[in-house]
Every structure is written in structure tokens, then in C-alpha cells.
Amino acid sequence: MTPVNRNRLVALGALLVAGAGLAFIAFGNIGDNLVYYWSPSELLSNGDKAYSATIRLGGVVQPGSIQWNEAHTTLEFRVADDAKPESKSVHVRSLETPPQMFREKIGVVVEGTYDQAGVFTSNRLMVNHSNEYRAPKEGEAPRQWQDTLAEGATTATVTPPGAP
Amino acid sequence: MNKFVKWGLPALTLGLLGWGWWLGLVWAPPDREMGDVQRIMYVHVPLQWMAMLAMFLNFVAAVTYLLRQSWKTDALAEAAAEVGLMFGALGMITGAIWGRPTWGVYWSWDPRLTSEAILLVAYTGYLVLRRFVEDPDKRAVWSAVVAIIGAVNLPIVWFSVRWWRSLHQTQSSPKTVDPQMVLPLRVAAFGMLGLMILFLIHRYRIAIAERNAEVALPEALPSDDPAQRASQSSKVA
Amino acid sequence: MNALTSLMVLAQVGSGRLQGGWGYVGACYGISVAAFVLYSVSLWARRPRAASDSKE
Numbered sequence: 143m144t145p146v147n148r149n150r151l152v153a154l155g156a157l158l159v160a161g162a163g164l165a166f167i168a169f170g171n172i173g174d175n176l177v178y179y180w181s182p183s184e185l186l187s188n189g190d191k192a193y194s195a196t197i198r199l200g201g202v203v204q205p206g207s208i209q210w211n212e213a214h215t216t217l218e219f220r221v222a223d224d225a226k227p228e229s230k231s232v233h234v235r236s237l238e239t240p241p242q243m244f245r246e247k248i249g250v251v252v253e254g255t256y257d258q259a260g261v262f263t264s265n266r267l268m269v270n271h272s273n274e275y276r277a278p279k280e281g282e283a284p285r286q287w288q289d290t291l292a293e294g295a296t297t298a299t300v301t302p303p304g305a306p
Numbered sequence: 307m308n309k310f311v312k313w314g315l316p317a318l319t320l321g322l323l324g325w326g327w328w329l330g331l332v333w334a335p336p337d338r339e340m341g342d343v344q345r346i347m348y349v350h351v352p353l354q355w356m357a358m359l360a361m362f363l364n365f366v367a368a369v370t371y372l373l374r375q376s377w378k379t380d381a382l383a384e385a386a387a388e389v390g391l392m393f394g395a396l397g398m399i400t401g402a403i404w405g406r407p408t409w410g411v412y413w414s415w416d417p418r419l420t421s422e423a424i425l426l427v428a429y430t431g432y433l434v435l436r437r438f439v440e441d442p443d444k445r446a447v448w449s450a451v452v453a454i455i456g457a458v459n460l461p462i463v464w465f466s467v468r469w470w471r472s473l474h475q476t477q478s479s480p481k482t483v484d485p486q487m488v489l490p491l492r493v494a495a496f497g498m499l500g501l502m503i504l505f506l507i508h509r510y511r512i513a514i515a516e517r518n519a520e521v522a523l524p525e526a527l528p529s530d531d532p533a534q535r536a537s538q539s540s541k542v543a
Numbered sequence: 544m545n546a547l548t549s550l551m552v553l554a555q556v557g558s559g560r561l562q563g564g565w566g567y568v569g570a571c572y573g574i575s576v577a578a579f580v581l582y583s584v585s586l587w588a589r590r591p592r593a594a595s596d597s598k599e
Contacts, residue, residue: 152447273478278336
């Protein structure tokens with residue numbers, strides 16, 4: 143066999159291997175086994191399996207569910223399948239300061255453990271952003287948002303807007 | 307052509323990149339939610355696009371090499387892998403920095419980030435393999451095989467955000483991005499394309515010079531450019 | 544006092560808006576430009592010595 147023909151066979155073989163690998167990953171059931179996070183309804187429907195292991199729970203912060211304790215050290219909220227008020231949700235307790243973008247109806251992924259009492263204790267709270275990028279609406283000034291919200295309360299603890 | 311590569315292309319690249327980044331950093335509005343941090347998009351996204359493009363070029367060059375042996379495609383594959391790896395690594399670093407204020411973490415093992423990490427490791431492996439094989443002919447064939455199999459990662463990285471649940475958002479489109487943000491992104495992407503082509507050309511020249519110096523025997527491979535090869539090989543011999 | 548603290552905390556986190564962060568932006572652009580410069584230097588250092596301009 144000439145080197146040229148051999149190389150063509152090599153090319154064919156490599157392409158076949160690559161194609162098979164891709165097809166396996168794209169159409170195989172890898173997605174079912176490699177789940178980055180569980181939705182609240184999935185977590186609730188296999189509760190026993192979910193206890194005590196470190197897992198991730200992903201969903202939307204249920205409107206009206208965000209609560210801080212007196213000292214503002216503990217944050218509690220409910221993660222729901224979607225933003226509808228009647229959708230299934232899980233009670234989450236977090237001890238860390240959430241990212242600034244945390245709010246009602248935003249997508250979050252929490253890492254932690256789920257206990258028998260139905261409380262998910264989060265060690266890590268992540269906010270996930272959608273693929274939308276929008277300019278501020280008429281009258282909105284993102285850089286001044288903080289000042290209007292915390293009128294009179296802007297002290298040293300509040301990070302100053304770094305905009306020049 | 308040579309004049310263009312030497313002066314025109316660098317000027318065009320700097321102009322486009324400077325204009326695009328000026329548009330992105332000064333002219334474009336901040337995002338409603340992300341504020342000014344969203345401006346990272348104008349460097350992160352073009353970097354990732356060009357990384358993907360360079361790595362795809364590496365795949366095309368590898369297949370072409372195996373079908374029709376030529377040091378040109380082998381050199382192009384080497385150049386594209388190195389440039390792609392550099393852009394990809396920068397894309398990952400800028401992505402991690404962007405992740406800290408928005409997600410709250412620099413890194414999480416979500417499908418997009420994990421597949422991107424595998425992609426970068428694969429192309430690092432490719433370049434290491436090329437360093438370790440002495441025989442240029444064997445090196446070209448083996449690395450072409452690695453390049454073809456490694457290229458499987460490209461569609462996986464691209465579609466990871468659609469196939470699986472991830473922290474990283476799905477691809478944006480002009481529909482989900484305001485026009486004042488699409489323009490800087492486009493300009494910056496063309497600037498980045500110019501930069502990639504510039505890097506590729508210069509890296510390719512290095513690779514082809516190395517190949518010519520390595521191949522002492524002119525009959526080892528059918529020559530692409532007999533005059534050049536003859537002069538090079540006589541120098542080596 | 545309590546209302547004040549809660550307002551401050553809300554201002555920091557509950558707003559759903561990212562404030563500032565130019566440091567992150569600067570780091571991204573700075574690292575990228577620095578890497579481009581370094582890579583250009585490395586390409587220049589590795590340039591083919593013999594008749595580099597007569598190629599192609």
C-alpha cells in the first residue's frame with residue numbers, strides 16, 4: 143500500500159471514530175446520567191435518593207419567597223420549576239451573600255444537601271443569566287440604581303459604583 | 307499580498323479591534339441587569355468564536371493533509387492549533403472573570419465549562435504530541451489523527467448549552483441582544499478575525515520554515531514548491 | 544436601624560442589578576491585550592531567519 147493510500151485510510155478511520163464518538167454523545171443518553179442540576183420537581187419526586195448527598199438544584203426564585211433573618215446572615219427562599227406561583231418548589235437556606243444579580247424570578251443553581259425536613263441547605267448559590275442583553279429602559283439608570291434604592295443608607299459597606 | 311500582510315492587515319486589525327472595543331466600552335449602553343460588566347462580552351465572545359474557527363481550520367487542514375500530503379497543510383494545522391489554543395485559553399480566562407460577578411463563581415463544572423476544558427486539554431495534547439515526534443512524516447500523520455478526533459469537541463462545546471442543562475446561557479442571537487450591543491460585538495469580532503489571520507500567517511511561516519529545514523531529503527515527500535525546497539534542502543545539506 | 548441595615552443589604556444584593564465591576568472588565572481586556580502582545584513577541588522571536596520576506 144502506498145503511503146498516500148494508507149493516509150487516506152487513516153483519515154477515513156479517524157473520521158469514523160470521530161463521527162461515532164460525536165453521535166454517541168449527541169444521541170446517546172449521556173444527558174440522563176450527567177445532570178448538572180435537578181429541577182425542584184425531580185428532587186421532590188425522588189426524595190429518598192436526594193437526602194444527604196451533595197447535589198445541585200436549579201430553577202427560578204419563586205416570587206415573594208425571599209426572606210432574610212433578623213441579622214441578615216441567613217437567606218431563605220424557594221426555588222421553583224418556573225416563575226408561576228403554583229409550580230413545585232423547594233425551600234432553600236443559604237448562609238452566604240448571594241451574587242448581586244440575585245432577585246425574584248431569576249434562574250439560580252444551588253449546591254448543597256437536602257434533608258428530611260424538606261430544607262435544602264446551600265453551600266454555594268449561583269445565579270444564571272439568560273441569553274438576553276438589553277439596554278436600560280427609558281428612565282432606568284443602572285449605575286444609579288443602588289442610590290435610589292438605598293436612599294440615605296449609602297455607607298461604607300455599600301460598594302461604590304466603579305464607573306468613572 | 308506581502309505588503310498587505312505586513313502593513314494593511316495589522317492596520318485594519320488594530321483599527322477594527324480598537325473601534326469595536328471603543329464602541330463596546332464607551333458607546334454601547336450598559337446592560338439592564340449586568341450593568342457595565344456586560345462589556346466583557348465584546349472580548350470574551352469574539353475570542354471564543356475565533357478559537358472555534360481556528361480549531362475548525364486545524365481539523366480541515368488535518369483532513370486535507372491525510373488526503374493529499376503536503377507540508378503546507380501540516381504547517382497550517384500546527385499554526386491553527388496553537389493560535390486556537392491561545393484564543394481558547396483567553397476565552398476561558400475572560401469567561402471565568404465574567405462568571406465571578408454574574409454567576410457568583412469563577413468556575414463550576416457545568417457542561418459548557420467542562421467541555422471547553424476538555425477541548426483545551428485536547429489541543430494542548432495535540433501540540434505536545436507534535437513536539438515529541440521527531441520524524442516529520444510520522445508527526446504529521448499522527449497529529450492529523452489526533453486533530454480529527456479532537457475536533458469532536460468543537461460541536462460538543464457549541465451544543466453543550468442546548469443539549470444539557472448548564473449554568474452558562476444558550477447562544478444569544480440578534481433577537482436577544484439590543485442593536486447597540488450587536489454592532490460593537492460584530493466590529494470587535496471582525497477585528498479579532500483579522501488578528502487571528504495575522505497570527506496564523508506568521509505562525510504558518512514559522513512552521514513551514516521548520517518543515518523545510520527538517521526535511522533534508524527532497525524526495526521524502528512530493529514537493530509543494532520545488533524552487534524553495536531545493537534552496538532550503540541545499541542549505542541544510 | 545434594622546430598616547437601615549435591611550435597606551443596605553437589599554441595595555447590595557436584592558436589586559438584581561450588578562453595580563460597578565469595571566475591575567473585572569479591565570482585567571479581561573488587560574489580560575487579552577497583554578497575551579496578544581506576548582504572543583506577537585513570541586512569533587517575532589521565532590521568525591524564520593533566512594529570507595523571511597521572500598516567502599509565499
